[in-house]
Amino acid sequence: MEDFLGRSIEFLPLLWKGVLVTIQVTVGALLLSIVLGFVWALMGRSRLGPVRMISRTVINVIRGIPIIVQLFYVYFVLPEFGLSLDALAAGVVGLGVAYSVYQAENFRAGFESVDPALVEAAESLGLSERKILQRLLLPLAVRTALPPFGNTSIMLLKDSSIASTITVAELTRAGQLLAVSTFQNMTVYTLIALLYLAMSLPLTLAVHQLERRMKR
């Protein structure tokens, strides 16, 4: 135990850089996934059949491919089409796109939970479609989508470790390198696990707080 504490003090500064990169990847991918997910969800509500079909197809294709394969594709294959991203950017884009489809489904569930009679009430007040989206659908959809959104965010935090496979020096990769060079597997991987927990628990609490605030 004393050994563990001693080595922890030695290793933590080395892992700290990894934590920062993990946060970068998670936050970047989360924002991208929210924006893209919102686009897919809106397209899924379009009046135009082909637009809806594109949205459904994107969601089903992306959801059906392992995230690690998507990351490989962004990092190793896209350069052949002239789009070279550094590892961090590729990780953010790959994870953001992969997770956008889950966000889209969260949004969709949120939109579908809104009573159509409320939309009729808003329509009969003469509100424009845009105002109805802004002032009625979005606020109500977000309330319903928040719990699954929290879940998705925590999954994304953990899956940011997949970015280690395309050389992003986030927490898991920083730890692997440390473990290989020191042979202190137990200390290193325990620390990594605790650091992920230290990031996910506050996220859980934050989402809970938001949920309670929104219920009023």
Place this chain on the structure above:
Amino acid sequence: MISVRNVRKAFGANPVLRDVSFDVAAGEVVCLIGPSGSGKSTVLRCINGLEAHDAGTVTVDGLELSRETRRAVRGRLAMVFQRFNLFPHRTVLENIVEGPVHAQGRPAAEAAAEARALLEKVGLSDKAGAMPASLSGGQQQRVGIARALAMRPKAILFDEPTSALDPERVGYVLRIMRDLAEEGMTMVVVTHEMGFARDVADRVLFMDGGRIVESGKARELLTAPREARTRAFLDRVLNPL
């Protein structure tokens, strides 16, 4: 004020309105009665374009309803719903100013002042900051009426406004509606409240099977209906046992 001419409407292969025509003059109160599925709510929803009619014309205040004019028509009307349909994430006051501020573009302060006056009128001046879920059904419907009035509408459409209320709450809502009628508001009311129709309506239309079977002065139609179907309906409603 409102003119409905030869309106037809089908849901798929199922016709719900077959050639419906009637007029509502300014200041007139018209009640639509009839059995469930007779098309009375659909008529109401065709007037403000919540349902698109398949054929015929609807004209409100000289403006013919179409896809292009729909929002302008809605700006001249207001609707009160059976299930209130208040916005659950907004306070009572916010519900009332939603249309004036965000559809009609009126100044927020002016709309809020008017909303408070309307709350006073429906007896809820202490509920401005309350959330709809904390109100009883009767109170919610009074907010629904205040929200409709805040639009300064040329006419109000009521879709079974008291059908979802506890029986002892119905009276207050009906009295507010009667007061509105006496102030000269143009009203089209789908209702099962025969007492209200008899005492307040200028005219009653009896609908069955997607048609207006009979129309006439409220008291005459309700006490001495000419058509057998009207008689049978009124008999069932007035003497349920």
